[in-house]
Amino acid sequence: MGHIEERLTHLGLTLPPEVQPPPGVVLPFVFVNVQGDRVVVSGHGPQSADGPLAPQFGQVGRDVSLDEAVESAHLAALSMLGSLQRELGTLDRITSWVRVFGMVNSAPDFDQQPTVINGFSDLILDVFGPEVGRHARSAVGMASLPFGIPVEVEAEVSIRVINRGPQS
Amino acid sequence: MGHIEERLTHLGLTLPPEVQPPPGVVLPFVFVNVQGDRVVVSGHGPQSADGPLAPQFGQVGRDVSLDEAVESAHLAALSMLGSLQRELGTLDRITSWVRVFGMVNSAPDFDQQPTVINGFSDLILDVFGPEVGRHARSAVGMASLPFGIPVEVEAEVSIRVINRGPQS
Amino acid sequence: MGHIEERLTHLGLTLPPEVQPPPGVVLPFVFVNVQGDRVVVSGHGPQSADGPLAPQFGQVGRDVSLDEAVESAHLAALSMLGSLQRELGTLDRITSWVRVFGMVNSAPDFDQQPTVINGFSDLILDVFGPEVGRHARSAVGMASLPFGIPVEVEAEVSIRVINRGPQS
Numbered sequence: 001m002g003h004i005e006e007r008l009t010h011l012g013l014t015l016p017p018e019v020q021p022p023p024g025v026v027l028p029f030v031f032v033n034v035q036g037d038r039v040v041v042s043g044h045g046p047q048s049a050d051g052p053l054a055p056q057f058g059q060v061g062r063d064v065s066l067d068e069a070v071e072s073a074h075l076a077a078l079s080m081l082g083s084l085q086r087e088l089g090t091l092d093r094i095t096s097w098v099r100v101f102g103m104v105n106s107a108p109d110f111d112q113q114p115t116v117i118n119g120f121s122d123l124i125l126d127v128f129g130p131e132v133g134r135h136a137r138s139a140v141g142m143a144s145l146p147f148g149i150p151v152e153v154e155a156e157v158s159i160r161v162i163n164r165g166p167q168s
Numbered sequence: 169m170g171h172i173e174e175r176l177t178h179l180g181l182t183l184p185p186e187v188q189p190p191p192g193v194v195l196p197f198v199f200v201n202v203q204g205d206r207v208v209v210s211g212h213g214p215q216s217a218d219g220p221l222a223p224q225f226g227q228v229g230r231d232v233s234l235d236e237a238v239e240s241a242h243l244a245a246l247s248m249l250g251s252l253q254r255e256l257g258t259l260d261r262i263t264s265w266v267r268v269f270g271m272v273n274s275a276p277d278f279d280q281q282p283t284v285i286n287g288f289s290d291l292i293l294d295v296f297g298p299e300v301g302r303h304a305r306s307a308v309g310m311a312s313l314p315f316g317i318p319v320e321v322e323a324e325v326s327i328r329v330i331n332r333g334p335q336s
Numbered sequence: 337m338g339h340i341e342e343r344l345t346h347l348g349l350t351l352p353p354e355v356q357p358p359p360g361v362v363l364p365f366v367f368v369n370v371q372g373d374r375v376v377v378s379g380h381g382p383q384s385a386d387g388p389l390a391p392q393f394g395q396v397g398r399d400v401s402l403d404e405a406v407e408s409a410h411l412a413a414l415s416m417l418g419s420l421q422r423e424l425g426t427l428d429r430i431t432s433w434v435r436v437f438g439m440v441n442s443a444p445d446f447d448q449q450p451t452v453i454n455g456f457s458d459l460i461l462d463v464f465g466p467e468v469g470r471h472a473r474s475a476v477g478m479a480s481l482p483f484g485i486p487v488e489v490e491a492e493v494s495i496r497v498i499n500r501g502p503q504s
Contacts, residue, residue, distance in 0.1 A: 027282060028289045029305035033266060035326060040267045043306030059276070098369060099376045101490075103308055106480045108395070113482050114363060121364045137365035138379030138490045140439055141480030144274045144309030146281050154269075154306045158371060195450060196457045197473035201434060203494060208435045211474030227444070271476055312442045312477030314449050322437075322474045 002092035005085075007127055015082035016047040022147055032087035037095075039157045043103070044083065045149035046075030057148035061110025064150045069104065072151040073119030080155060081127070088159060097124055097135035098156040105150045106141030113139040120153050170260035173253075175295055183250035184215040190315055200255040205263075207325045211271070212251065213317035214243030225316035229278025232318045237272065240319040241287030248323060249295070256327060265292055265303035266324040273318045274309030281307040288321050338428035343463055344417075351418035352383040358483055368423035373431075375493045379439070380419065381485035382411030393484035397446025400486045405440065408487040409455030416491060417463070424495060433460055433471035434492040441486045442477030449475040456489050 001009075008015070021027050033040045046054035060069040085091050102117030104110070117139035125133040135155075145152050169177075176183070189195050201208045214222035228237040253259050270285030272278070285307035293301040303323075313320050337345075344351070357363050369376045382390035396405040421427050438453030440446070453475035461469040471491075481488050 021282075025282060026286065028286060028293060029268065029303055031304070033302065033304035035264065035266055040304040040324075042304040043308065096371065098371055100365065101306075103306075105309075108479060109484075111480055111482055111484045113480070114357075114361060118362065118364060125364060134369065135365055136367070136369035136376040136378040138437075138439075138488065139482060140379065140488060141441075141478050142309050143276060143311040143479040144279055144281070146279055146307060148277075148279045152306065152308060156376075189450075193450060194454065196454060196461060197436065197471055199472070201470065201472035203432065203434055208472040208492075210472040211476065269474075271474075273477075310477050311444060311479040312447055312449070314447055314475060316447045320474065320476060 002090035004091035004127060011126065013078060014049060015078055015085060016049055017051045017082065018086065019047055019053070019079060020051045031083040034087065037158050037161050039159055041080060041084065041155040041157065043152040043154045044076050044080040045145070045152045046072040047079040053147060053149060056150055058150060059105050059107045060116060060150050061107035066112060066115065069116040069150050070119035073102065073116050073153065074123055076151050076153045077120045077123040080153065084157070093159045094128065094132060094157050095160055096158045097128065097133055098158055100135045100137040101154040102137065102139040103142045103145065103152045104139065105145040105148070110141060113141055116151060117153070170258035172259035172295060179294065181246060182217060183246055183253060184217055185219045185250065186254065187215055187221070187247060188219045199251040202255065202327070205326050205329050207252070207327050209248060209252065209323040209325065211320040211322045212244050212248040213313070213320045214240040215247040221315060221317060224318055226318060227273050227275045228284060228318050229275035234280060234283065237284040237318050238287035241270065241284050241321065242291055244319050244321045245288045245291040248321065252325070261327045262296065262300060262325050263328055264326045265296065265301055266326055268303045268305040269322040270305065270307040271310045271313065271320045272307065273313040273316070278309060281309055284319060285321070338426035340427035340463060347462065349414060350385060351414055351421060352385055353387045353418065354422065355383055355389070355415060356387045367419040370423065370495070373494050373497050375420070375495055377416060377420065377491040377493065379488040379490045380412050380416040381481070381488045382408040383415040389483060389485060392486055394486060395441050395443045396452060396486050397443035402448060402451065405452040405486050406455035409438065409452050409489065410459055412487050412489045413456045413459040416489065420493070429495045430464065430468060430493050431496055432494045433464065433469055434494055436471045436473040437490040438473065438475040439478045439481065439488045440475065441481040441484070446477060449477055452487060453489070
């Protein structure tokens with residue numbers, strides 16, 4: 001078990017399994033795309049611990065409260081860490097968080113997107129520490145998000161490239 | 169003619185010429201920005217085969233149907249391939265699709281952005297195959313898009329760098 | 337003083353100090369994230385010359401006019417240049433602008449995002465010239481933005497890496 005995985009256990013955090021899209025929905029893309037030492041991560045929403053999307057849906061500031069939205073961003077971070085762990089083997093390979101793009105399904109006059117996406121950033125900083133977890137960020141308001149999820153976060157991280165030797 | 173260009177011909181697909189912005193609009197940026205082996209691609213909307221924006225305008229879920237939006241995403245892919253071909257010489261230089269950011273001009277309760285952007289992803293996978301065409305993706309709902317286009321897609325691809333020799 | 341700094345002075349432009357977020361708001365991220373020769377820049381909004389957010393708030397096309405929005409994009413560019421200068425020491429280290437993602441807080445039927453974000457692009461091109469200033473761009477409409485700012489711009493630039501010698 002890696003150091004980051006130990007840290008997650010210490011914090012009482014569990015990563016969900018691969019997201020199950022709603023019935024009939026085809027998602028013809030990968031959640032994590034490794035390009036050398038760059039890792040481009042698709043938009044992730046909040047997942048329940050057992051796989052499906054978390055049951056909180058709608059626009060923040062209309063259907064979803066600020067506190068619920070912060071929790072949704074926290075769950076989106078766990079969803080993303082789950083995808084990264086499955087792709088990378090261990091989260092210890094992440095050498096730096098690069099970019100976080102936090103999208104909040106927003107009622108027209110809701111303007112506290114930074115507070116919402118702090119639910120994502122705070123978890124990343126808590127788990128990875130201030131050096132590795134350090135990231136650039138935008139937190140902005142969308143007209144709507146897939147399936148009515150309240151928060152979606154896209155990201156980029158850098159990783160240690162594993163030398164697989166001359167055969168590969 | 170490159171292999172990808174042959175594949176397009178085989179599929180009966182034609183790439184449009186450079187987009188003509190509406191009269192009076194100045195677009196002081198490049199549609200394709202090559203940085204070494206990275207290619208950052210500006211947002212592309214649906215184009216008609218002869219150059220101007222396709223005649224479908226408005227919010228998806230209000231003015232534009234789901235099927236029309238999927239077709240708009242398909243046309244945005246052809247527009248982007250046209251820009252890439254003009255800049256790169258041949259689409260065969262693309263070694264991998266990296267990131268697709270699909271933006272749907274969405275009525276507040278429209279939440280099927282993934283189905284819309286599948287019109288883009290499916291074309292890329294069909295033309296480039298599952299290895300080169302593999303990409304990370306977000307598909308999200310915007311309050312509005314330039315000129316009222318229903319779909320806009322931004323992307324990044326990787327390319328084979330042509331060694332121009334010691335003179336260049 | 338660098339060449340770009342001289343150019344700014346020649347144009348009568350002054351860069352604002354670090355942005356002061358509204359009281360009680362914590363922003364747990366960095367405005368500029370250097371990764372080798374890549375620099376990922378967080379979303380920047382319009383700042384007043386002395387630090388706080390500029391006093392223009394609301395949706396463009398409803399609360400904010402087109403001209404005011406263009407000026408907001410101009411101020412967002414100055415804000416971003418201020419952040420880059422503090423992080424890089426001098427703006428002369430920028431070798432190319434790579435990507436500009438321009439977000440406009442838009443009333444549902446406002447569709448002139450390109451004209452708004454030209455307030456950003458025109459300044460970059462004026463200061464850095466057509467080669468270094470050349471960038472890919474998207475200019476799109478958001479449902480809302482933090483604190484009600486009318487414009488937010490995220491970007492990526494490339495820089496000259498300073499060799500700090502064998503000790504570092």
